[in-house]
Amino acid sequence: MIYLDTQITDEFLERYLTFCLAYMRPKLNAAFDGLTGELRDKLNLYFDDTGLRLLLSSNASVLKVAFEEIFEGIPILAERFNPKHFFNSLKVDTECKHLNLRTTEGKQAIANIKINVLTKVNDFITNKPSILLAEFIEEMNQANKASEIKAQLVKLTSIVNGTIQANVHFKEKFPNWLEYLSRSFNYDHVIANFGVEIVSLIDLHYCPYCADEVIEPFERYRPAIDHYYPKSKFPFLALSLHNFVPAGDRCNSRFKKNNDMIGYFNPAHDELPNKILFDFEYPLGRDFLEEEIKVIVKNISDNLHANSILFALEDVYNKIGIKKEFKLLYERVNYQKSLGSLFLDDPQQIRLHLDVDLTLSQKKVRYQKFLVDSLNFLANCNLVIKR
Numbered sequence: 001m002i003y004l005d006t007q008i009t010d011e012f013l014e015r016y017l018t019f020c021l022a023y024m025r026p027k028l029n030a031a032f033d034g035l036t037g038e039l040r041d042k043l044n045l046y047f048d049d050t051g052l053r054l055l056l057s058s059n060a061s062v063l064k065v066a067f068e069e070i071f072e073g074i075p076i077l078a079e080r081f082n083p084k085h086f087f088n089s090l091k092v093d094t095e096c097k098h099l100n101l102r103t104t105e106g107k108q109a110i111a112n113i114k115i116n117v118l119t120k121v122n123d124f125i126t127n128k129p130s131i132l133l134a135e136f137i138e139e140m141n142q143a144n145k146a147s148e149i150k151a152q153l154v155k156l157t158s159i160v161n162g163t164i165q166a167n168v169h170f171k172e173k174f175p176n177w178l179e180y181l182s183r184s185f186n187y188d189h190v191i192a193n194f195g196v197e198i199v200s201l202i203d204l205h206y207c208p209y210c211a212d213e214v215i216e217p218f219e220r221y222r223p224a225i226d227h228y229y230p231k232s233k234f235p236f237l238a239l240s241l242h243n244f245v246p247a248g249d250r251c252n253s254r255f256k257k258n259n260d261m262i263g264y265f266n267p268a269h270d271e272l273p274n275k276i277l278f279d280f281e282y283p284l285g286r287d288f289l290e291e292e293i294k295v296i297v298k299n300i301s302d303n304l305h306a307n308s309i310l311f312a313l314e315d316v317y318n319k320i321g322i323k324k325e326f327k328l329l330y331e332r333v334n335y336q337k338s339l340g341s342l343f344l345d346d347p348q349q350i351r352l353h354l355d356v357d358l359t360l361s362q363k364k365v366r367y368q369k370f371l372v373d374s375l376n377f378l379a380n381c382n383l384v385i386k387r
Contacts (some may be wrong), residue, residue: 001307001369002208002362003271005387008057008201008241016194017053020239024052024184031180042073047181047236060228060242060269067234079130080174081182082233084162084260086130092120092160094153101146114140114149117156131173132159162260166232182235187227190239196222204246204363208267209256209311211367212322213248226252228268233260242268255311264310265303272362274384275300278317278373280326293323295370317370325367326374329354333378344381361386 032043045051046069055066071078071085078086096113099106118140125133136159140152158164171179191198199222207213215223226247231238245267247256279296282288295317299305308314316322332354336342343349347358356375362368362385372385 001211001265001272001277001304001313002204002206002267003387004202004204004208004245004267004363006202006242006268012197012201013057013241016241017056019193020056020190021049021052023186023189024239025049027184028181031177031184035177039074046070046073055236055240057241060266063229063237063240063243067229067237070236075128076131076174077178077181077236079132080171080178081166081235082162082260083132083159083164085233085262086128087124087160087162089128090120090124090160092117092156094157094160096150096153101150107146110146110149110153113153114143117153121156132164135173162233182238185231185235185238187231187238191225195225198225198241198244199223199246202244202246206363206366207248207251208245208363209247209251209307210313210316211362211369212316213250214366215246215248223247224249224252226256228261228266230258230260232258244268251311259310263303263306265301265307270303271387272304272369272385273300276373276376277304278370278377280374280377282330288327290320290323290327293326294318295323295326317367322367322370325371329356329371329374330378333375342379344379344383350375350383358383358386363387 028047032040032047035043054062058066071082075086094113094117096110099109101107101110118137121133121137124130125137136152136156139155140149143149143152155164164170196217199217204223205214205216207215217223223246226245227234227238227243228245229237229243234243237243275298277298277300279298281294281296283292295314297308297314297317299308333342336353341353343353351357351359354375356371357365358372360368365371368385372383375381376383
């Protein structure tokens, strides 16, 4: 909901790049030692010093192009870290919960599913070799009992959906250089040295996903620096400056978690459109309580709607404390109307009489978009928020 509009100085950027490259270069060289052929050429292309500088400094739109190109050029990276992306073209029906496997019909049905699934999986790996699917095919071919086939179908579903656990057993299926590459992008080491400066450059007081949680830093506290594209799925973006999004604990740890965030509103890239996001319902013709107010989050774009669902924004904005803000604004607007002095063309008058400050950035005002939409709704105007 809040566009970060991060301003990175040339001096900071050069210092940051120099520090990161000095740490990463020897570790990546060691990770790639012994690799040859086309794989080594691709790794050198994407992760030489020029490539690393681009990954570390490019804006969010370039990062999306970069990870798509890297996953396409080195598909084993996608299979290891982002199976959902790797298997996105594999359309296979593994649904078998509805089958009664105790009956002859159920056993025959799941046997047919096995045949169809193996056909599609074999077709897939003909064009796109896969470590995980090679193992799946071997195990599925050995599965003869209905319960064994079902277990393999469940496993395949978790692989294709990207929900398979990346535990030690999973990691051991892949070459070691993949883990070494991931560790080279050492977030903890870099943030220990630059975290406070990064937060200062972003200059944000409220969580950009909800605009509700307070994350304003102070002397002994800085907010968590979230990765928009999670480092568990995109390890080579773990140190990208425009992948850093300070966020509240609720949005980051409770809702977002390790969602790959493809198709969502990216605070580092997307600006709120000048459209009404919040709508309101309340009793007309009489006084009303906060509990009688209903806040509606409208679907004004696909990526904002995806965020609204992921971060439970309608629940957030129907908290009593936020609805109380609407009620107070309702009372102030009506009072000014009764005096005939609703000066909506003067930001200072709006600030003094309605307690909505249009001169401040949305980065510094709690739920600024909500307040402005509330005022537009109550006063029938078209005010806009400041970046």
